[in-house]
Amino acid sequence: MAAYIAKRLLGLLPTLLLVGFLVFMLVHLLPGDPARLAAGQDATPETVELVRKDLGLDKPLPQQFLRFVTGVLHWDFGTSLRTKRPVAIEVGSRFMPTLWLTIWSMAWSVIFGMAIGIVSAVWRNRWPDRLGMTLAVSGISFPAFALGMVLMQIFAVDLNWLPTVGDDTWRHYILPSITLGAAVAAIMARFTRSSFVDILGEDFIRTARAKGLDERRVVIKHGLRNALIPVVTMMGLQFGFLLGGSIIVEKVFNWPGLGRLLVDAVDMRDYPVIQALVLLFSLEFILINLIVDVLYGLINPTIRYR
Amino acid sequence: MATLPASVASVVHDTRVRTPWFEFWRKFRRQKIALVAGAFVALLVVVAIAAPWIVPYDAENYFDYDALNARPSLAHWFGVDALGRDIFSRILMGARISLAAGFVSVAAGAIVGTLLGLLAGYKEGWWDRAIMRLCDVLFAFPGILLAIAIVAILGGGMANVIAAVAIFSVPTFARLVRGNTLALKHLTYIEAARSLGASGRTIVFRHIFPGTISAVVVYFSLRIGTSIITAASLSFLGMGAQPPTPEWGAMLDAARSDMLTAPHEAIFPALAIFLTVLAFNLLGDGLRDALDPRIERR
Numbered sequence: 001m002a003a004y005i006a007k008r009l010l011g012l013l014p015t016l017l018l019v020g021f022l023v024f025m026l027v028h029l030l031p032g033d034p035a036r037l038a039a040g041q042d043a044t045p046e047t048v049e050l051v052r053k054d055l056g057l058d059k060p061l062p063q064q065f066l067r068f069v070t071g072v073l074h075w076d077f078g079t080s081l082r083t084k085r086p087v088a089i090e091v092g093s094r095f096m097p098t099l100w101l102t103i104w105s106m107a108w109s110v111i112f113g114m115a116i117g118i119v120s121a122v123w124r125n126r127w128p129d130r131l132g133m134t135l136a137v138s139g140i141s142f143p144a145f146a147l148g149m150v151l152m153q154i155f156a157v158d159l160n161w162l163p164t165v166g167d168d169t170w171r172h173y174i175l176p177s178i179t180l181g182a183a184v185a186a187i188m189a190r191f192t193r194s195s196f197v198d199i200l201g202e203d204f205i206r207t208a209r210a211k212g213l214d215e216r217r218v219v220i221k222h223g224l225r226n227a228l229i230p231v232v233t234m235m236g237l238q239f240g241f242l243l244g245g246s247i248i249v250e251k252v253f254n255w256p257g258l259g260r261l262l263v264d265a266v267d268m269r270d271y272p273v274i275q276a277l278v279l280l281f282s283l284e285f286i287l288i289n290l291i292v293d294v295l296y297g298l299i300n301p302t303i304r305y306r
Numbered sequence: 307m308a309t310l311p312a313s314v315a316s317v318v319h320d321t322r323v324r325t326p327w328f329e330f331w332r333k334f335r336r337q338k339i340a341l342v343a344g345a346f347v348a349l350l351v352v353v354a355i356a357a358p359w360i361v362p363y364d365a366e367n368y369f370d371y372d373a374l375n376a377r378p379s380l381a382h383w384f385g386v387d388a389l390g391r392d393i394f395s396r397i398l399m400g401a402r403i404s405l406a407a408g409f410v411s412v413a414a415g416a417i418v419g420t421l422l423g424l425l426a427g428y429k430e431g432w433w434d435r436a437i438m439r440l441c442d443v444l445f446a447f448p449g450i451l452l453a454i455a456i457v458a459i460l461g462g463g464m465a466n467v468i469a470a471v472a473i474f475s476v477p478t479f480a481r482l483v484r485g486n487t488l489a490l491k492h493l494t495y496i497e498a499a500r501s502l503g504a505s506g507r508t509i510v511f512r513h514i515f516p517g518t519i520s521a522v523v524v525y526f527s528l529r530i531g532t533s534i535i536t537a538a539s540l541s542f543l544g545m546g547a548q549p550p551t552p553e554w555g556a557m558l559d560a561a562r563s564d565m566l567t568a569p570h571e572a573i574f575p576a577l578a579i580f581l582t583v584l585a586f587n588l589l590g591d592g593l594r595d596a597l598d599p600r601i602e603r604r
Binding site: 014015018019020022023026030137138140141142143144145148149150152153157166240241243244245247248253262263267269271274278281282285286 | 328367389439442443446447448449450451454455457458459531535538543544545555558559561565566569572575576578580583586587588591
């Protein structure tokens with residue numbers, strides 16, 4: 001197992017390097033002179049040259065890339081052009097609110113999504129299935145930002161049950177995490193249903209029924225465990241979706257997280273912050289997929305790690 | 307024996323007309339919901355094309371200053387926005403933008419992705435590794451993040467959003483088609499074609515490609531829904547269509563400040579996005595059920 005994880009981590013290196021290279025190139029693909037961008041609109045040519053030297057932008061590209069990679073490995077992403085503070089600090093203070101938001105969304109979308117999926121599969125083509133699948137297809141068709149606005153209007157403004165914006169208490173998490181998780185819950189429900197329908201048609205399920213097990217045991221003990229395997233993979237992929245979705249939901253709920261930082265940074269063309277965030281989001285996504293692969297083996301003992 | 311038994315006659319009849327198209331239509335016809343969704347999509351396409359001629363008011367340059375934020379009425383079916391523009395006209399013109407964004411981006415992604423997938427699957431070896439590595443890298447960015455990064459480089463605007471969405475559609479199609487190609491290329495009919503001296507190009511485009519079409523069509527429909535949402539999301543974030551363009555996501559963003567006094571300004575664009583994406587998703591589901599042979603019995 002440990003050897004497998006080590007091997008997978010090594011296998012990530014080329015992907016990480018490529019992602020890093022693309023992120024590094026971002027600055028050079030931006031229209032205009034990055035040194036002028038960093039120095040500011042009103043800087044004199046002398047200042048721009050000084051900034052260029054300071055940022056190493058006068059060196060050849062490979063050398064600049066090396067400098068970038070070394071910086072990243074030392075947790076040094078440069079200085080935010082907007083606030084003039086180190087990017088690592090800017091990002092650090094925004095990290096936890098986004099992480100908690102995605103974890104909450106994941107938790108409840110897995111619970112609701114799988115419950116709806118299992119119910120739909122067990123009562124296939126009957127009314128619980130129709131209701132569940134109607135909800136699910138609506139969930140993937142309703143854009144998160146519209147859902148967020150609707151939920152905020154109903155539960156925060158009209159009914160005044162929950163706070164509108166910010167992240168001060170656990171009650172602040174309810175609406176944003178539901179908004180963010182809705183689409184994932186819908187995808188999980190559809191996926192769980194089809195995976196379960198496949199499993200329930202297998203011979204070993206027929207055997208379990210034939211030997212007289214009651215239906216609940218058949219579904220939970222024999223069905224669930226096998227149906228979960230593809231569902232867990234799906235979960236990992238959806239985590240990336242949540243990371244991306246958080247960018248939108250954070251704008252709706254004025255959430256002090258990474259997503260809003262990214263949107264602001266793009267608006268202000270604060271490229272060191274954009275670089276750090278794109279890198280961080282991708283790294284998170286890649287690591288989560290690794291964790292999912294490892295989990296995969298814990299649920300499915302037929303997979304042997306080599 | 308003067309006449310054949312009825313069952314034999316019907317078998318003879320069936321084999322005569324069972325072209326792939328007929329077979330597809332026979333199964334698709336049974337999907338009532340997908341048929342309705344398909345009709346709705348067709349209606350949307352007509353509306354989108356005809357929009358400039360059928361809108362009651364100019365979507366960008368007509369301002370009714372006496373009816374700012376007015377609720378829906380006979381004169382303004384969907385009401386009036388904060389600047390005095392007719393929301394119904396803006397929704398109709400917005401259909402043009404959203405459908406074009408969804409269709410163009412996915413079509414570009416599907417063409418490039420399919421070509422890469424055919425190449426990777428057919429050549430294998432070095433080509434396969436290079437293309438799949440590229441896909442891994444594109445997959446390493448959550449979709450919308452990639453789009454934001456591209457918009458950060460190219461600048462905002464709908465054209466760049468479409469380019470961004472196209473780029474992140476590429477790996478999905480590449481992987482899908484590669485998988486199908488790998489499965490198809492070892493079948494006997496491909497071997498037969500090769501032994502007859504067919505060139506690589508003929509084998510790929512005449513013999514392998516048709517086998518991948520059904521999967522591509524299903525993904526195409528499902529991806530359009532996702533892409534419309536992504537494009538609208540980017541506009542909502544202020545990175546896509548810029549005011550006064552009547553893009554649905556941008557309209558929702560503009561409606562946020564007036565949610566209390568004029569909720570209709572948010573409701574109609576939200577409904578427009580929802581119904582459009584829903585129609586594409588239901589159509590895609592129906593296509594999948596009609597085209598996937600495994601689903602026949604369920």
